[in-house]
Amino acid sequence: MCDDKDKPTTSKEKNKNNEESNQETEYTKDCLGEEDSTMEAMRKFFAQNLNLNTAQDEDDCTGKKLIDDLTFEGLCEHWKTKGFKNIITMVGAGISTSAGIPDFRSPGSGLYDNLQKYNLPHPSAIFESHYFEQNPKPFFALAKELYPGSFNPTPSHYFVRLLHEKGLLLRHYTQNIDTLERVAGVPDEKLVEAHGTFYTNHCMGCDMQYSMEWMKDQIFSDKLPTCTNCKSVVKPDIVFFGENLPDKFYTLPGKDFNKCDLLIIMGTSLEVQPFASLVDRAGRRCLRLLINRTKVGGNDHGGLGYWFFGGPGLMFDSPNNTRDIAYVGDCDDGVWALVGALGWTDELSHLIKTENERLAKENAVQRQRKEKDKQSS
Numbered sequence: 001m002c003d004d005k006d007k008p009t010t011s012k013e014k015n016k017n018n019e020e021s022n023q024e025t026e027y028t029k030d031c032l033g034e035e036d037s038t039m040e041a042m043r044k045f046f047a048q049n050l051n052l053n054t055a056q057d058e059d060d061c062t063g064k065k066l067i068d069d070l071t072f073e074g075l076c077e078h079w080k081t082k083g084f085k086n087i088i089t090m091v092g093a094g095i096s097t098s099a100g101i102p103d104f105r106s107p108g109s110g111l112y113d114n115l116q117k118y119n120l121p122h123p124s125a126i127f128e129s130h131y132f133e134q135n136p137k138p139f140f141a142l143a144k145e146l147y148p149g150s151f152n153p154t155p156s157h158y159f160v161r162l163l164h165e166k167g168l169l170l171r172h173y174t175q176n177i178d179t180l181e182r183v184a185g186v187p188d189e190k191l192v193e194a195h196g197t198f199y200t201n202h203c204m205g206c207d208m209q210y211s212m213e214w215m216k217d218q219i220f221s222d223k224l225p226t227c228t229n230c231k232s233v234v235k236p237d238i239v240f241f242g243e244n245l246p247d248k249f250y251t252l253p254g255k256d257f258n259k260c261d262l263l264i265i266m267g268t269s270l271e272v273q274p275f276a277s278l279v280d281r282a283g284r285r286c287l288r289l290l291i292n293r294t295k296v297g298g299n300d301h302g303g304l305g306y307w308f309f310g311g312p313g314l315m316f317d318s319p320n321n322t323r324d325i326a327y328v329g330d331c332d333d334g335v336w337a338l339v340g341a342l343g344w345t346d347e348l349s350h351l352i353k354t355e356n357e358r359l360a361k362e363n364a365v366q367r368q369r370k371e372k373d374k375q376s377s
């Protein structure tokens with residue numbers, strides 16, 4: 001009863017008018033049974049009103065695997081023979097660790113563990129806007145250690161760039177603030193930097209914008225970045241606790257995730273909301289590949305969590321899994337395995353080599369220019 005042909009609406013037709021959305025509710029009821037459909041309707045109500053609507057609502061119930069062989073090898077084979085058109089990548093700190101950037105959350109190696117020297121009331125205070133307003137110095141001391149530009153992108157970053165060059169990248173959603181996607185050459189319009197970026201900076205008083213280069217000079221000369229216009233502190237556009245995520249994070253998923261036919265999730269524990277709930281916005285016809293050291297992303301929030309955060313999450317080992325595949329290992333290893341299977345190894349190697357050479361040259365030129373500036377001043 002839940003075959004494709006029985007579907008009353010497709011995702012594209014959805015929300016055209018009320019009549020169709022009523023049809024959809026009826027259809028959902030048929031498929032889920034009375035009690036579940038009430039739950040589903042309530043969840044949908046919350047999801048829609050919180051702008052967390054999940055594309056999967058539209059055409060599920062097929063219960064059929066999207067590809068016969070739901071394994072990493074099966075996915076690679078499908079990619080080679082059938083291809084994908086609109087790929088979304090969704091990433092976290094795990095894609096940057098091999099660049100030498102500390103992971104925020106890993107005990108021992110994690111950033112929070114290295115914050116003791118700043119005498120903060122609690123570690124996360126360094127990213128709280130009200131603490132920053134009173135005492136911005138610890139943040140800038142830390143920023144100096146972490147500053148983008150001191151690191152090269154990883155093979156995982158260059159893989160995203162390669163997807164873009166092949167015309168396959170619909171969008172790249174990142175939780176990272178290290179700007180390595182930009183350094184790797186992923187263009188601005190393909191990027192959603194969900195937790196902000198060091199790339200742009202704004203005055204906290206008059207909102208004047210400052211460049212990354214300006215901010216870098218201030219931070220590395222141990223000056224408190226101060227607005228030339230109003231003397232307030234200038235802050236990188238990274239999202240502090242209690243601040244809104246960038247507009248793009250709210251406007252683009254609604255368009256992107258309906259179109260997406262492959263979602264690649266890399267190097268994230270999928271614990272930070274609302275970012276983690278993006279996985280549930282991918283329509284039922286979208287395969288989801290997780291490349292991570294552990295299988296994550298199942299929704300164990302239960303009850304309200306399920307409603308608010310949009311859906312059941314990744315289903316790897318569930319008998320109901322129709323489309324989720326995990327590669328358990330480091331991101332770069334997963335990427336090399338993937339490009340190996342697709343016959344893209346040489347292309348990725350070449351891209352990494354030429355881009356890293358270009359970056360080394362650029363850095364050398366910048367160093368020379370700074371030394372000249374120093375001598376002349």
Ligand SMILES: [Zn+2]
Pocket residue numbers: 203204205206207208227228229230231232
């Ligand atoms: Zn100002």
